[in-house]
Amino acid sequence: MTNDVVPWRGQALDEPFTGDLLDLVEQIAGINAQVARAIPVAIWTRCGERSDLRELTDRLQSYELVKSNVMRGTVHLLTLRQFWLWRTALTPTLRRLVAGFCRGIWNTVDPDALHDFGLDLMSDGRPRTRADLGAEAATHFPNAEPRHLGFALRMLLPVVELAPDNAWRPPRTTYCLAPTHPFNPADALPDLARSFTQAFGPATLDDFIYWSGLNKSETKAIADLLSPSPETPTGSSTPRSFVLPEFDNLFYCRRSPTTDPYQAKRDPRLNPQRMPGTLLESGRVTAHWTYTKSTPPTLTPWHPLTPDSEATWARFHTWWTTCETANT
Structure with missing residues (x-):
């Protein structure tokens, strides 16, 4: 069984987040920080x-x-x-x-x-x-x-x-x-399961196992906590484009995906050992991006970019350059 509903709302991607930074980290179940700029x-x-x-x-x-x-x-x-x-x-x-x-x-x-x-x-x-x-x-x-x-x-x-x-x-x-x-300590595993469901649900036990690294015997006690939420997370009504960092957890919350954006992880351009940042629009990966210590992000399109994607990338590039200049 798979569940390919994309958790835009759970991941605070359906509209700009306006709450406290701690609340954001709690809502999206942490931020993958394998590389310095991902956070x-x-x-x-x-x-x-x-x-x-x-x-x-x-x-x-x-x-x-x-x-x-x-x-x-x-x-x-x-x-x-x-x-x-x-x-x-x-x-x-x-x-x-x-x-x-x-x-x-x-x-x-x-x-x-x-x-x-x-x-x-x-x-x-x-x-x-x-x-x-x-x-x-x-x-x-x-x-x-x-x-x-x-x-x-x-x-x-x-x-x-x-x-x-x-x-x-x-x-x-x-x-x-x-x-x-x-x-x-008795609250530890239930809290992890509930947080996963709120951030990435609706999802399956296999999805939770894939995301967490636990195995089936270790998760039997909390399987019922992973039941689909009555409120299915949805994206915004108007398609938006997003820039995501390297190793974003959106690509690690489904074990056997069959739809975008999860399917894109199987593309060799998204090497799972060195997964680049991505640009998404309307639920699919439309480009990936990389950078070095001495060069700003470079975008590699997979498909022709729409004006919305171009504008999103331009805003991101400007923000990155501003941060780089201010922190040199």
């Missing part, structure tokens, strides 16, 4: 001229918003509330990723001992890179590779990325323990 782009495309890089930086520095490895083990921007609940719910996913990436690690290292060591290590408050974590852990677990230890600690500890001074140009990634936030 500002995702916010701009939903808030337009109301998007504010300074506010984003401030919310990161206050740790109301945090970046950490969660769904599918990938880095996402979340509220602190989401982080504590979802990291708890996704522990099986993260442990599986460690076992897959770090072959044989649990044959030489006790996971609980490594976890306790990591908590004690990070309790001194000093930010550390993944390499730092691995190097320091290797002195206590000499039979494991440092790079594997660093990967495991990043995945299994309640760590978040150290807040940047500038959200447009974040520095090299370092980690710190997440600020505490009260939560009930």
Whole structure:
């Protein structure tokens, strides 16, 4: 069973979002943050001229918003509330990723001992890179590779990325323990499921599994929470065009899609290992875009662009150039 209804409303793409930034992140179930500019782009495309890089930086520095490895083990921007609940719910996913990436690690290292060591290590408050974590852990677990230890600690500890001074140009990634936030572990998986349904529904259990990285046995208890909502999200009445960032979660919320825009993910131009940004109009991908550290975004059309798409791209390019100039 598949459900190809596009969640424009759940993803705040049917009309400009006018609420608080934290409310936006909650509504759309986080923002994929595998690349530095994905967060500002995702916010701009939903808030337009109301998007504010300074506010984003401030919310990161206050740790109301945090970046950490969660769904599918990938880095996402979340509220602190989401982080504590979802990291708890996704522990099986993260442990599986460690076992897959770090072959044989649990044959030489006790996971609980490594976890306790990591908590004690990070309790001194000093930010550390993944390499730092691995190097320091290797002195206590000499039979494991440092790079594997660093990967495991990043995945299994309640760590978040150290807040940047500038959200447009974040520095090299370092980690710190997440600020505490009260939560009930029993609420973790139900909250993740409800948030997914509100952001991407109507959807199936298979869709939730694909998005989260959990498996069927781990999601049996919340299958009923994924039932289709009585209010089906719809797009705006007038077709609009959208710029989406790299790795946008819209392309990761359906396991077996048969319609646009999901179908476009199978196109080799959207390499899933290095998925570029996209330009959508009327529910289909009409172009993709890329950039480098020294060049602004470049658009590669898949189809002739309409005036609406051209205007959307022009606004985006102007905004990007303004941000780049202001943050050089």
